[in-house]
Amino acid sequence: MSFKRFTTPLTFLGDKLGDIPDTAALTAYEHWWAVQGQAVSEAVDSTGTPWLRMFNRAGSRIDEICYPPDYWAMLRKGYREGIISSVFEQNSVLPFYRLGYITAFHDPGLYCPYTVSLATAVPLEKYGSEALKARFLPHLLRTDDEVWQGATWMTEIKGGSDLGANVETIARNQGDHWCLSGDKYFASNIGAELAVVAARPEGATQDVRGLTLFLLPRLKENGELNYTVRRLKDKIATRSVPTGEVELRDSEAWLLGTHEQGVYLILEVLNISRVANSIASVALAQRAIAEATDFARQRRAFGKAIIEHPLLQQQFHERHHGLQAAMALACKAAWMLDEVWRQTPPYNDRYHLFRLLAHLAKYWTAEFAAQTCKWAMEVHGGLGVLAEYPVERWFRESMILSIWEGTAHRQILDGLEVMQRKAAHKGLFEALRPTADPHALAEIEARIERHLELAEDEQEARAEKLFHDLARFSAETFLTQSQVR
Numbered sequence: 086m087s088f089k090r091f092t093t094p095l096t097f098l099g100d101k102l103g104d105i106p107d108t109a110a111l112t113a114y115e116h117w118w119a120v121q122g123q124a125v126s127e128a129v130d131s132t133g134t135p136w137l138r139m140f141n142r143a144g145s146r147i148d149e150i151c152y153p154p155d156y157w158a159m160l161r162k163g164y165r166e167g168i169i170s171s172v173f174e175q176n177s178v179l180p181f182y183r184l185g186y187i188t189a190f191h192d193p194g195l196y197c198p199y200t201v202s203l204a205t206a207v208p209l210e211k212y213g214s215e216a217l218k219a220r221f222l223p224h225l226l227r228t229d230d231e232v233w234q235g236a237t238w239m240t241e242i243k244g245g246s247d248l249g250a251n252v253e254t255i256a257r258n259q260g261d262h263w264c265l266s267g268d269k270y271f272a273s274n275i276g277a278e279l280a281v282v283a284a285r286p287e288g289a290t291q292d293v294r295g296l297t298l299f300l301l302p303r304l305k306e307n308g309e310l311n312y313t314v315r316r317l318k319d320k321i322a323t324r325s326v327p328t329g330e331v332e333l334r335d336s337e338a339w340l341l342g343t344h345e346q347g348v349y350l351i352l353e354v355l356n357i358s359r360v361a362n363s364i365a366s367v368a369l370a371q372r373a374i375a376e377a378t379d380f381a382r383q384r385r386a387f388g389k390a391i392i393e394h395p396l397l398q399q400q401f402h403e404r405h406h407g408l409q410a411a412m413a414l415a416c417k418a419a420w421m422l423d424e425v426w427r428q429t430p431p432y433n434d435r436y437h438l439f440r441l442l443a444h445l446a447k448y449w450t451a452e453f454a455a456q457t458c459k460w461a462m463e464v465h466g467g468l469g470v471l472a473e474y475p476v477e478r479w480f481r482e483s484m485i486l487s488i489w490e491g492t493a494h495r496q497i498l499d500g501l502e503v504m505q506r507k508a509a510h511k512g513l514f515e516a517l518r519p520t521a522d523p524h525a526l527a528e529i530e531a532r533i534e535r536h537l538e539l540a541e542d543e544q545e546a547r548a549e550k551l552f553h554d555l556a557r558f559s560a561e562t563f564l565t566q567s568q569v570r
């Protein structure tokens with residue numbers, strides 16, 4: 086097998102996310118990463134977490150997130166390339182995922198600021214009032230150094246999986262705006278100028294339907310801080326996105342959509358990020374495989390390069406195949422999102438199919454990335470665990486992918502829910518049918534139908550194997566489709 090096309094992100098990405106209108110621009114972006122961005126990214130990772138300057142010398146609270154200056158050049162590069170603006174110019178999310186793939190290949194953590202910026206811009210553009218859009222949206226769409234960033238803050242200290250029970254941030258109506266009070270425990274891209282935030286309007290029910298999405302600027306109109314940062318998190322990886330804790334105290338915010346739409350808007354935000362997480366997972370897996378390939382070609386044992394030994398060669402073949410299947414599933418989710426991202430509730434069946442695909446892709450690709458990075462470490466032997474070589478970092482980076490934007494448990498259970506309540510599996514099977522093995526398809530269809538008849542507790546208890554098999558089957562079948570296209 087020739088591994089050549091697996092060594093750089095663009096050679097592998099090809100046209101899987103649509104015809105690339107300007108190949109030269111993407112090639113130049115990839116080249117920039119190779120000759121400049123990568124070194125900055127490595128320096129940021131090895132110096133550890135960014136730090137927080139809470140006060141200026143005059144004693145005023147400023148809550149500035151401090152990084153080396155090169156960090157900002159690396160971060161702004163993506164905005165300059167139009168990673169956010171092109172989505173609205175081209176009315177398509179695919180340019181975002183293409184640029185994201187190249188970014189994540191070099192720095193998976195850095196894809197997070199772009200992802201949460203898009204996940205802020207989209208609900209603002211879809212659900213914000215005209216006045217709100219005119220005031221804030223142009224800042225997010227800039228491609229120069231003045232660009233604003235977004236952030237998506239839902240999780241609080243009591244837990245992120247069950248937002249309905251655990252969001253305690255309260256929103257009080259003040260006429261034309263709202264005041265939010267509460268604490269957000271995991272707030273990534275914490276220096277962002279705007280955030281979308283889940284909060285509960287006073288008197289709303291104590292469940293997920295009681296939640297509403299608000300737009301929260303970092304500064305009030307008078308220039309004062311709108312909230313404070315309690316501290317930054319010290320993390321094992323994703324150090325190129327600062328994550329911290331935010332204290333909201335009568336912080337000015339604006340409602341997005343209606344209160345009744347709140348939970349749907351929160352899920353829209355999460356689903357944009359889940360697809361990005363899938364794309365980043367595949368990019369990271371490709372990177373780890375590329376690293377392992379390089380190493381295995383030059384490392385010798387028992388008289389030949391280790392890649393020549395049959396056992397390892399077989400593993401390389403399986404990893405390359407798995408990578409292509411994971412990519413096929415991630416791309417299918419991105420294509421589906423591209424079809425439905427403009428929908429508003431109530432959604433149609435295509436949207437529900439997208440939700441199922443997003444859960445399958447997030448679950449499958451994150452697991453594949455983690456396993457692949459662990460395997461790439463093993464291929465390096467003892468050198469794999471040394472911080473001086475890249476594969477150790479890729480392993481650390483992979484650990485977050487199955488946790489944020491909802492853990493694997495969440496993807497499985499929400500995937501079950503969209504099958505149970507919206508019959509999304511029927512649309513999935515129709516999408517798979519043209520190239521699926523008919524016997525295998527009939528078997529998994531029957532398994533799903535039987536499963537959905539079980540009592541609720543039993544459904545959950547037995548869900549993992551079924552969801553795993555469905556994800557694998559979908560990934561393999563979409564890979565076949567992409568090959569016959």
Ligand SMILES: Cc1cc2nc3c(=O)[nH]c(=O)nc-3n(C[C@H](O)[C@H](O)[C@H](O)COP(=O)(O)OP(=O)(O)OC[C@H]3O[C@@H](n4cnc5c(N)ncnc54)[C@H](O)[C@@H]3O)c2cc1C
Pocket residue numbers: 237238239240243244245246247271272273274320323328485488489490491492493494495498
């Ligand atoms: C580095 C980092 C950055 C983050 N950035 C952000 C951010 O910017 N914005 C944001 O909103 N959040 C962010 N998060 C939070 C992240 O989304 C949550 O960590 C995640 O959703 C899980 O929530 P939790 O950590 O509170 O775990 P919990 O919800 O407390 O869950 C603990 C465990 O129980 C499992 N569990 C829960 N319910 C069930 C069930 N019904 N069945 C089976 N298992 C279950 C979970 O899957 C998990 O394994 C970030 C997290 C990290 C680590």
